[in-house]
Amino acid sequence: MIPAYIVAIGDELLYGQTLNTNAHSLSKMLTDVGFKVVKHISIADERQVILDTVEEMSKVAKIVLITGGLGPTKDDITKKTFAEYFNVGMRRDEEVLKHIENLFSSRGREMTELNQTQADVPTNCKTIPNALGTAPAMWFEKEGCIFISMPGVPFETENIMEKEVIPRLLEFFKPPFIVHKKIQTISIPESILAQKIEDWENNLPSDIHLAYLPHLGKVTLRLTCEGDDKEKIETELNAQVQKVLPLIEKYVYGFDDETIEGKVADLLKEKNLTLGIAESCTGGYTARTFTQHEGASKFFEGGIIAYSNDVKIKVLGVKLDTIVKYGAVSEQTALEMAEGVRKLLGTKIGIATTGVAGTGGGTPEKPVGTVWIAYSDENETVAKTYQLTKNRNLNIQLTTNAVLNLLRKKMIEM
Structure with missing residues (x-):
């Protein structure tokens, strides 16, 4: 096992203002080529915290990937802190400077002295090109441990990892x-x-x-x-x-990485079926789940967000008597919504959602989390009920999952 640690530097991560997506992408890249990611940590932009973390990592890791703190402003202290840790000075890397000059020139922007300082790096590091930005990555070695410091901008970090860091690590190590x-x-x-x-x-x-x-x-x-x-x-x-x-x-x-919506989409295309969606409590989330994937136009005809009873009645054809007698959140309403959208859009399959997503609107008979979903084709129209959570967003996502699974089962039976 070749242990790898990932350290993210940035107060914005600790304040919860920025999501640390680098930890996810770097872990996947390392694991894909055989390195064992042992720990992720996020730390503050503070000199002593960085020094303590680097020292701790040097004792247990073979690879330490560090992101953040490489900007040209005073709050970005990673380079100077590394120079202090290794007890070295700074040098200006002429290749990096030339890259920065070309980058500014190609964008029609004026380069300042502050921008030029991006080319200043600790004297003991090997610079790694950053094709998409001005801050180079830096490679340090200490007693068999490799430290690689990269900018925190995710698209820059991922590009450096893919094009530069992974190939160099595979030359240095032979992971299983x-x-x-x-x-x-x-x-x-x-x-x-x-x-x-x-x-x-x-x-x-x-x-x-x-x-x-x-x-x-x-x-x-x-x-x-x-x-x-x-x-x-x-x-x-x-x-x-x-x-x-x-x-x-x-x-x-x-x-592996197959999704339920991807599986359902494949089945719809394979069986040459078309789909229409009537949504109440999910508010369009189910339709979005399909349309965010390329190729949805081959099976998805459209959707109706029938949030009000008027839309359920006037557009989908739900009977007024059904709403009055059973309520909008009921088996009968769900069935009529599914059949109504199928007929309205002329699709082979219609599906529907109606429920009390929350946080308000519940009753003793139909508390928050009560959901009905329905499926309709030319041979049958069926409905199922669920009692979900008190959380609105969770209920919307769980209802969509239930619809997708019902669709999957019905198409497998065909």
Whole structure:
């Protein structure tokens, strides 16, 4: 194992003003080529904090990736702090300076003395080009540990990692392969899933590790194995997947990085089906889930956000008597919405959502989190109910997941 640590420098991260997306992307890049990410930490733009962190990392890591604090302003102190840590001075890198000059010239901007200081780096570092920005990355070595300091701008960091850092690390180290195989499940709680596969899990080979990754009504089972023979590892992992599938197959919608919406979209295209959506409590979220993916126009005809009863009645054709007798959040209304949107848009399938998303609007009979979804095709119209959470945003996402799973099941039955 070659341990790697990721350190993000920036007060804005600690204040919660900026999301640390670099930790996610850098971890994936490292893992994909066999390095073992051990820890992520975020620290303040403070000299002593940086010095203490670098010293701590030098004792336990082989690779330390550091992002942030490389700007030209006084609050960015990473370069000077590294120079202090290694007890060296600063030098002006002429290649970096030439790059900065060309960058400003190509953009028609005037370069100031402050911009030129971006080319000043500790004398003991190797500079790494930053094709998309002015701050170079810096490579330091200490007793077998590699420190790589990069700018915090995500698109710059990712480009430096892909084009420069990863190739250099693979020249310096020879990491083993780390291979993951993921099984994507839906509509089964983590605890029930664990019970169903307990015997299989207990008999996994010692070099294969299983993790449960729950998220919004779905659970990912991730199998991980490390070694020098990638093809052999993949064969072993695939064999274990085939062993466990019969135990949970009805809950499995895909593998690896497949999404439930992607799987449903593939089924719709494969079966040459068209889809119309009528949404109340999800407010367009379900339609967006489809339309954010390329190729949705091949099956998605359109959607109606029938938030008010008037729209349900006048546009979708829900009967006034249905609303009066059963309410907008009911099986009967959901059924008529699904059938109504299918007929209105002339699609093969219509789906509908109606419910009390929250945080207000609940009653003793229909508390917050009460949701009905419905499915309609030329042969049947069916509805299902759920009692979800008290959180509005969670309810919207969970309802969409339920709709997607109902669609998936119905199309598999066709």
